[in-house]
Amino acid sequence: MRDYEKYIRYRTFPTPWCPGCGDGVILKSIAMAFAELNLDPDDIVVVAGIGCSGRMPTYFNTNTLHTTHGRALTFATGIKLAKPEKLVVVISGDGDATAIGGNHLIHAARRNIGIKMILINNGIYGMTGGQVSPLTPPTFFTETTPYGNIEPHFNVRKLLTAAEASFVARETVNRLMQLKQVIKRSFQHKGFSVVEVMSNCHVNLGRRNKMKSPLVMTKYIRDITMNMAEFEKLSPAEQAPKYPLGIFVENNERLEYTDLYYNHIVPVAQGSGAKGEK
């Protein structure tokens, strides 16, 4: 048994994911990050919402919570506030995190509560059969954009940077070792972190856009992504359809929310801490 396997709950297999789905890579990379940090499985809780990503916690041999659509961050906020010393990981898909759960995403970032979010971006609602999501690229065909998508997609990097998230990164399922590294680094970060993972849904997005095999779709992901240094050399027009990779924000200056609450608010309320400025 390899060291990361103790974080996998094999007895709940098989997963509901289609053959070739990027979710398996993400599952493995998260487990590898747990292993490298040598965490006690009972000191971890993995929370998810609804969708293909929502089913992922079931397969971790840690504490796991499968919640409602888009609201995983709210449950995670309660857990983190109750037990700040635990590692609270949220796994969310693009529909889950940026559509129905968009409000919770920006507020978790604003609060800088120490939750570690893995945002799986496959650009589609996969579980429900392939409807357009806020991260579906323009012009793409989906079950609910049969004539092409006319909506622009969110830029998660810019959205979270604007919301003052203290750790923002992007990786792809094509690069397991880099993905594991970035996830591990986000787990070591004190405040709120988001790792956006570009993943392939060849079945419900690729199939309708001339990319029906996992190989073609992961190649497409490789072609639209590049390192930040390379990305910055491009003109704005060239940048538009591309996705830079790497860690974009890593701010250790901002205090973490539970730290502020228990080490600042509680002493002030109890009359023993520093008084706030008038």
Next chain:
Amino acid sequence: MSARKVLQGNVIIAKAALAAGCDFFAGYPITPSSEIAQYMSKEMPKLERTFIQMEDEIASLGACIGASLAGRKTMTATSGPGFSLMQEHIGMAVMAEVPVVIVNVMRGGPSTGMPTKPAQSDMMQARWGTHGDHPIIALYPAFAEEMFSETVRAFNLAEKYWNPVILLSDEVLGKAHMDVEIPEPGSYEVYWEQPRQIIDLNIYDRNIGENPPRVDFFHGYPIHIDGLEHDAHGWPSFDARTVDKMQKLRMQKIYQNLDDIIRYKEYFLDDAEVLVFSFGISARSALAAVKAAREQGVKAGLFQALTVWPFPRAALQERFKKTRKVLTVEMNMGQMKYEVERIAPPGVEKQNLLRANGMPFSPDEVLNAIKEMVR
């Protein structure tokens, strides 16, 4: 020594929650419930307990459920529109069997309705608001001391039966300042089961009718909690026989313990000719009315439901053996009256006093309705 004070109804609920050991509150501002959140924001950190104002009511209840799974005693407070938003997570708490207390200080609806006017229009929403078949407990105090005792009881029932408990109130009870006797700690029961050390995954494994044991994250063995229908291990399962059993487990933990859960008060009912059925703010007017009726020689009595869900069916049925006239008084267009009608045997005369215009009933209005029935 118990303390006699003049306190706002919302503050009585907040104080009682602290007395019951509530150590996590997440909420979102909404009239007429905001004083509960405000009081909690001030008092919780003093006790090293947790308060957070979330981004909406959905998030508030989500945070409470999360904290509850991590071992806290949790509460949120809201009113109509916020209660509507919370419905999905009430179902989540039922499905995952998570204790949480949800206060709904009822105001005029539907929609934004009348934020500063009272109503009792969410009675059925409290029962059936979330989708799917589910058990629910809802309590509704009417008088000052009950606002304290029923709040403590809401926590006890949530902890004991591992289910969300809805604590109903209304704009009048929430906003009014009242003379109240705050009981001494130790003079009332505070139920708390120490979380058990978990050694296996079969956290939902129990016999039908048994109370679930307290299960928390981080107690020795990693567990799975799911909003999907699940088996005894918490794994998603749609197997018909498993689903049957899990639904019965959830329903029967409540419906086989009605004696413990149901509480009501009876005033002057032994020889009553007219039974007034009421709760919350309307019960206050109804009690004044039955007292006035007695003074005028009219044999009226009051059945005041404190537990509104599950409905106090057996106790009311018992009364209908002798009392053949019932008057339901509620501040809505007719909700709990259907429950009364459902169980009243043929031959019992049923009248209602209903109104949802923001004006509570005066004792005189109830008295007149009683007199109409004995004329």
